[in-house]
Amino acid sequence: MSRRIKLIVAYDGTGYCGWQVQPGKKTVEGELNKALSSLLHEDISVIGASRTDSGVHGLGNIAVFDTESRIPGEKFSYALNQRLPEDIVVRESLEVAADYHPRKCSSTKTYEYRIWNDTFPNPLNRRYATFVYTPLDVERMAAAAEYLEGEHDFTSFCSVATQVENKVRTVYSVEVIRDGKMITLRVKGSGFLYNMVRIIAGTLIKVGQGAMEPERIPEILAAMDRQKAGPTAPPEGLTLVSIVHENNEQCIVR
């Protein structure tokens, strides 16, 4: 009988063309499929919770797959980490209900966008943070961030390349945390549009630099026009930290 297995996956996105399989490109999903197929001698294609972009990192993305194998759920992490490249790590594995689907369950997603705000870049964090030379005013950024919380139409904060019709999303919180020269934007929500966190980051950076007033955010939201928001901040600063499912029926895990 086929069983469904859930993996919690961490990865350094620097060397990958994002999560989703693309012909001829190195992707996180592709590496997982390869490792699983070689381990199980089955043709495995995982379903991911979040298709992170090229260069974006993950600490808690989710992948599920079905298998005929009798390997205990919690053993997959160890077996897979032997076969995966060192920039992808399965942090946890477990057997779940057969109808569990990581994109169809209500969940809280947490992203962090890290900004190294100093005169010079720091070579020890250049792969995991975006370097911004101009001094950033975190009080202004926090004031702007507040306007983004709640349910809004985020058309202005979404790549025009998207095909999604409904652009209303709920952002639970946008925190702006300074620790020395590192500024972390921690964004929690039920779901995000294409490039949404990076456009939020790019806009808050402009506010922090003094190039935009915090009070402009409500106007930008109301305009429903991508041109009104700030630029899409670079991918290296972004990490998908965690995906926590609510306790809804479909997500009951064995």
Add this chain to the structure above:
Amino acid sequence: MSRRIKLIVAYDGTGYCGWQVQPGKKTVEGELNKALSSLLHEDISVIGASRTDSGVHGLGNIAVFDTESRIPGEKFSYALNQRLPEDIVVRESLEVAADYHPRKCSSTKTYEYRIWNDTFPNPLNRRYATFVYTPLDVERMAAAAEYLEGEHDFTSFCSVATQVENKVRTVYSVEVIRDGKMITLRVKGSGFLYNMVRIIAGTLIKVGQGAMEPERIPEILAAMDRQKAGPTAPPEGLTLVSIVHENNEQCIVR
């Protein structure tokens, strides 16, 4: 007239065979010499304060060189960062007294050794921290660390490959700091022997794992035998954080 310029240099050591120039190898010193020689059209060989090992990182190493150029001291950092690879950054540059020598001045060197202590490695810090699976007891590690502070003959904590005769060094402090799953060993001293911080780290890890009692440290020091201490911990966990000169005559900077 020739002028002496001091550089504060940060680097990700992952891709380098250490600081010191070696024929046919990629080194931090080699990249600095190349960038300076191309900028100044002179044949420049820098003098470094600390010859860090292959794979070891730097945030505050020092390099000095003499030049006929009239470029203001503080401008070198900007000009060099244009020519250096992105994993080496000159954080500061300034003109110093002609007899300033970074290895002949009394100074306090601070190293940090970072240990990621979790069930699984974290792909986002694997280049800058050493992964240790066994749970580490930081109280035990701190108790052992205390015995290392002060003036001692550190023969037991020195690679046998060294050519230095006098192995007496003064360690000002060894702090053991836990922040979640990251343990940082912060070691300050006036000078260190070859591999000394990595052998201290390897020994404290053994103590933290319960494989060695903290009270063994005085015996290990007294034995003056490299075999008695723990293994040399891997290079990726080690960063030379800073070198602060004392205010002695020779180190007076213009």
